[in-house]
Amino acid sequence: MNKPLTKNIDPKRGPLNLKDYEKAGGYQGMEKALKEMQPGDVTKVVKDSGLRGRGGAGFPTGVKWGFVPMGDNAPHPKYLICNADEMEPGTYKDRLLMEQDPHLLVESMIVSGYAMQADIGYIFLRAEYAEAEKALRKAIAEVYGKKYLGGNILGTNWSFELYIHTSAGRYICGEETALLNALEGKRAIPRAKPPFPPVVGLFGKPTIVNNVETLCSVPHIVNNGAIWYKDLSKTDDAGTKIYGVSGKVKKPGLWELPMGTTMREIIEEHAGGMQDDVKFRGVIPGGASTDFLVEEHYDLPMDYNEVQKAGSRLGTGTMIILDDQTCPVGMVHSLEKFFARESCGFCTPCRDGLPWVEKILRALEEGEGREDDIATLEMHGKFLGPGNTFCAFAPGAVEPLQSAIKYFRDDFQRHINQKRCPWR
Amino acid sequence: MSIDSETMLSNEEQKEIQHEFEHYETKQAACIEALMIVQKHRGWISDDVVKDIAAFLEMSPDEVDSVASFYNLIFRHPVGRNVIFLCDSVSCWVMGSTAIGEHIKQKLGIDYGQTTEDKRFTLLPIACLGTCDHAPAMMINRDTHRNLTPEKVDTVLEKYK
Numbered sequence: 001m002n003k004p005l006t007k008n009i010d011p012k013r014g015p016l017n018l019k020d021y022e023k024a025g026g027y028q029g030m031e032k033a034l035k036e037m038q039p040g041d042v043t044k045v046v047k048d049s050g051l052r053g054r055g056g057a058g059f060p061t062g063v064k065w066g067f068v069p070m071g072d073n074a075p076h077p078k079y080l081i082c083n084a085d086e087m088e089p090g091t092y093k094d095r096l097l098m099e100q101d102p103h104l105l106v107e108s109m110i111v112s113g114y115a116m117q118a119d120i121g122y123i124f125l126r127a128e129y130a131e132a133e134k135a136l137r138k139a140i141a142e143v144y145g146k147k148y149l150g151g152n153i154l155g156t157n158w159s160f161e162l163y164i165h166t167s168a169g170r171y172i173c174g175e176e177t178a179l180l181n182a183l184e185g186k187r188a189i190p191r192a193k194p195p196f197p198p199v200v201g202l203f204g205k206p207t208i209v210n211n212v213e214t215l216c217s218v219p220h221i222v223n224n225g226a227i228w229y230k231d232l233s234k235t236d237d238a239g240t241k242i243y244g245v246s247g248k249v250k251k252p253g254l255w256e257l258p259m260g261t262t263m264r265e266i267i268e269e270h271a272g273g274m275q276d277d278v279k280f281r282g283v284i285p286g287g288a289s290t291d292f293l294v295e296e297h298y299d300l301p302m303d304y305n306e307v308q309k310a311g312s313r314l315g316t317g318t319m320i321i322l323d324d325q326t327c328p329v330g331m332v333h334s335l336e337k338f339f340a341r342e343s344c345g346f347c348t349p350c351r352d353g354l355p356w357v358e359k360i361l362r363a364l365e366e367g368e369g370r371e372d373d374i375a376t377l378e379m380h381g382k383f384l385g386p387g388n389t390f391c392a393f394a395p396g397a398v399e400p401l402q403s404a405i406k407y408f409r410d411d412f413q414r415h416i417n418q419k420r421c422p423w424r
Numbered sequence: 425m426s427i428d429s430e431t432m433l434s435n436e437e438q439k440e441i442q443h444e445f446e447h448y449e450t451k452q453a454a455c456i457e458a459l460m461i462v463q464k465h466r467g468w469i470s471d472d473v474v475k476d477i478a479a480f481l482e483m484s485p486d487e488v489d490s491v492a493s494f495y496n497l498i499f500r501h502p503v504g505r506n507v508i509f510l511c512d513s514v515s516c517w518v519m520g521s522t523a524i525g526e527h528i529k530q531k532l533g534i535d536y537g538q539t540t541e542d543k544r545f546t547l548l549p550i551a552c553l554g555t556c557d558h559a560p561a562m563m564i565n566r567d568t569h570r571n572l573t574p575e576k577v578d579t580v581l582e583k584y585k
Contacts, residue, residue: 087551091552106568122447127566128566128568136449165447168498184453185481186455246556246557246559247519252557254557321518324516331518332511335514338514409437
């Protein structure tokens with residue numbers, strides 16, 4: 001089984017119901033965890049597997065779980081939250097998992113909840129994913145019917161409730177502490193860290209927030225072990241990854257592949273290569289808030305370590321392609337318009353800096369660029385960079401901007417010199 | 425405190441909101457759900473509704489409004505019977521969402537943030553809808569429409585009265 005996350009997925013057939021999911025080997029990870037393992041054993045195998053957070057940050061999942069207070073004196077209720085607020089532009093992998101195999105996520109929540117001895121789980125779902133919501137609600141109802149959720153699951157003394165919270169928009173909800181505020185019914189503004197959520201999270205209680213794809217790996221790791229999971233990968237970063245390609249390629253889509261598959265293989269073999277009338281110029285490798293990579297990186301193994309060494313981040317693993325018929329300045333303008341609009345407005349550099357960036361890029365596109373604009377944009381890269389803002393939103397926002405100036409500086413300059421967008 | 429009986433939450437709305445209370449440690453945590461529930465019934469959130477929800481959740485109206493005004497899927501102004509959310513994020517932009525937007529604006533005679541005179545459509549931009557391999561995309565109410573062309577937009581809009 002080399003595609004554990006997507007083995008049950010067949011969009012033509014639709015998601016498996018509980019009976020068929022179990023027939024396909026489902027809920028065995030849950031059985032094994034609850035009947036044969038102590039909670040600490042589950043955390044240990046996840047730690048040993050090398051699973052890293054698939055929401056974009058790549059933090060080791062088992063290490064995060066290890067921060068949760070355990071034992072009789074631990075505060076309760078403890079919470080497990082699935083971050084299903086997939087709003088990173090260019091990213092659409094969690095939608096597939098939830099729409100097409102909702103029971104995998106439900107089982108994952110049960111196994112992961114058991115590991116931290118959580119009392120309540122929430123799936124924090126973006127409202128736009130109405131189909132995913134329908135599939136998940138149906139799966140959760142089926143599972144409650146079979147008593148895999150609720151009191152004393154499988155005869156243990158552990159009880160776990162699972163709810164869906166449908167969000168009301170705003171990208172910042174994906175930031176884990178902003179998500180906690182949203183779940184408490186407040187404005188989604190990030191919280192100061194420390195304290196970190198595993199110790200002081202939702203309603204002040206220990207809370208783990210994990211991405212959909214991350215969680216979905218857990219039952220398979222429990223079932224097959226840490227070494228099996230590591231061996232799925234082509235590199236030192238463990239497991240499989242759902243990669244995606246959007247933009248002007250022949251076959252945009254999603255594919256579960258070994259972690260560390262090269263960019264070339266993903267684009268050329270799986271996405272079918274570039275459309276006939278366009279050429280590859282660059283790529284944002286993992287959602288809007290990652291640095292551009294270019295042709296020299298075509299043979300890069302797409303894992304956390306290698307992409308970081310190349311000056312970007314794997315992020316969500318869903319690439320957005322820049323082709324030669326598309327204006328890089330216009331593309332960055334689209335990105336920064338998104339970030340300026342989605343800034344939560346709490347801290348000044350982000351609230352004021354991003355609209356300034358957006359305005360300059362719009363001026364460049366409209367032929368009103370000035371000679372010092374590139375320098376001003378570069379200055380924002382520093383002012384909005386790590387350490388100068390309250391959360392990681394603005395530093396992420398300037399990643400594609402800085403790298404676009406680095407790789408496509410001539411194109412920025414041409415907008416200024418010619419007083420127009422050369423692509424229009 | 426007297427509440428204007430015309431703007432009080434309906435029994436149905438109250439029941440739905442109370443159901444959400446069961447999922448959280450505090451009543452206030454159900455604020456977003458409460459706003460979405462009332463909006464489902466009334467189309468948008470008026471000042472009176474803000475006050476009513478605040479009373480029901482034991483919050484101040486200002487607190488509720490701070491939430492209502494933050495989330496882009498909660499409407500503090502009246503909207504049309506159907507709301508078009510056109511994705512203008514990066515993958516859709518690369519695949520030509522700007523031209524789709526122009527087509528819709530021209531066809532309906534409205535700009536972003538506006539509603540047609542017959543109240544049939546409101547047009548809003550929205551962040552990435554997460555269907556980038558089928559860009560450009562839009563959502564109308566809660567239905568997602570993919571691989572848009574001007575012709576396809578025309579056909580799709582016909583379905584919403």
